[in-house]
Amino acid sequence: MVVWTSAWLHGAAASDDVLDAAQAWAEVHQVWAADEATATRLELPAPGDNDAGLALLLAAIRKAGGAAGSLALPVAGDVRGLDGASEFARHALRQGEAAVFPRAGLGLVPERVADGVLRWTVHEVGEIAPAEHTPVGEAEHGMSSAMREAASTLTELDVSRRRPGVRGEIAETVSARPQPSWPQGVPQRCLRVLQRSTEVEAILRVATEDAPGGAMSASADRARGQALNPLFESVRTARRAVVDEMVRVLRQRAEQR
Structure with missing residues (x-):
């Protein structure tokens, strides 16, 4: 998700390419905002509403000013790529992974909720310290x-x-x-x-x-x-x-x- 979405944001891939690639992870992708305020700002479904698809998620990331994304793979004792003691950080730590778009202030946490169904929860994130570059x-x-x-x-x-x-x-x-x-x-x-x-x-x-x-x-x-x-x-x-x-x-x- 990080690579394909970043490619699309920079014009190196079409949105259809992103959606096609996503089928390898799950047949159905559900998208919700983590809270009402985020839902309103990004025009995404709020918790409990009918879910949206990945196309609306891509539009929301671009609307928020997204550019290059990064991958977070947090575990207990190593929470690099997260924004401290936020709900996003707690959610990402529970799932062990997240896609982060710092410029847009967004973090996406995937969660497999059923066979062939992957849910993406969109969080607003605070300041994230730049990760140390590793070649x-x-x-x-x-x-x-x-x-x-x-x-x-x-x-x-x-x-x-x-x-x-x-x-x-x-x-x-x-x-x-x-x-x-x-x-x-x-x-x-x-x-x-x-x-x-x-x-x-x-x-x-x-x-x-x-x-x-x-x-x-x-x-x-x-x-x-x-x-x-x-x-x-x-x-x-x-x-x-x-x-x-x-x-x-x-x-x-x-x-x-």
């Missing part, structure tokens, strides 16, 4: 390093032995993730790093689950968590870096036309 190469290296450092602990915990068919589980998790199209001109390296982050996330998901009947001791579970936390953080960092770079490249190319 894609540095983020990719950080993810690889974290993977190597975690590997020895995972070997000691013998995740593969505890979960027969673990490779199949990982492959199934990767293939189940939506595969959206991307605006023309996004760097291929970004797509490779994004795919790698998806694979690492699948490994993490399997590594943090116990096989039926094979629950770990409390001490082993703590050791596993300590080993994997840096890898979780490296995946979030890589994804933010990739999205930032895609948006930067699309904006730059649009400005050069």
Whole structure:
């Protein structure tokens, strides 16, 4: 959503392209404003009203002065990209992700409410501190390093032995993730790093689950968590870096036309 919407705002994609790409995430997208005041300002449905579609959301972002967006992937202890103790921040933290358009003062929080249905809640946001820039190469290296450092602990915990068919589980998790199209001109390296982050996330998901009947001791579970936390953080960092770079490249190319 961040990449496609930013591309559209800069004239690098048509609105129909954004709407078509969104079908990879859900067949139906519902849009509401978080409160009455936001609904009135942006001409969006208020909570409890009939929902709107993504076309009206795009119009609202442009009306509010939206330009380049950014990706927030907050977790407890790491709320970069949010605006402090606001309702938006709390909502984004609960869902673990949000699309932020600082210039427009808007934050979009997605929530899967039914099979094939994705709800977007539009919040007004306060001032957000600029995020530290992480080059894609540095983020990719950080993810690889974290993977190597975690590997020895995972070997000691013998995740593969505890979960027969673990490779199949990982492959199934990767293939189940939506595969959206991307605006023309996004760097291929970004797509490779994004795919790698998806694979690492699948490994993490399997590594943090116990096989039926094979629950770990409390001490082993703590050791596993300590080993994997840096890898979780490296995946979030890589994804933010990739999205930032895609948006930067699309904006730059649009400005050069």
